[in-house]
Amino acid sequence: MLPYGLDYKYITDASILTKPIGYEKLFFYAEKLSKPFPFVRADFYLNDNNILFGELTFTPAAGLDIELNNKEIRNVDIIIGNLLNLNRI
Structure with a gap:
């Protein structure tokens, strides 16, 4: 969800970024998966509007x-x- 373009240049005009389809579901799944742990980062990918689980990171x-x-x-x-x-x- 970082504001970078494909060329890795920082996008300064945040208004050109649109909320991805499935944004709310990403947070729902992240909350569900992380609930048992006191500290974890849940990573996902959006590919053609499909949510793909990446990993749980504990550091x-x-x-x-x-x-x-x-x-x-x-x-x-x-x-x-x-x-x-x-x-x-």
């Missing part, structure tokens, strides 16, 4: 923040992780 930043070299930034993972309550699992 923020797609896990890419582990490559950061700044010790203070790496400690953010610990701080955020400590906020996550896993008691309901």
Whole structure:
């Protein structure tokens, strides 16, 4: 749902973006699939107005923040992780 064109240039005029067919269903399915988990991102694709499930991702930043070299930034993972309550699992 990011405002980028096929050439990966950022679209500054958001009025030319139209809401995709199936937009509400995407959120419905995302809520259903993510309900059992305290933290998850649900990815979908829209192909010819068909909703296709992509994946469930259980790490923020797609896990890419582990490559950061700044010790203070790496400690953010610990701080955020400590906020996550896993008691309901």
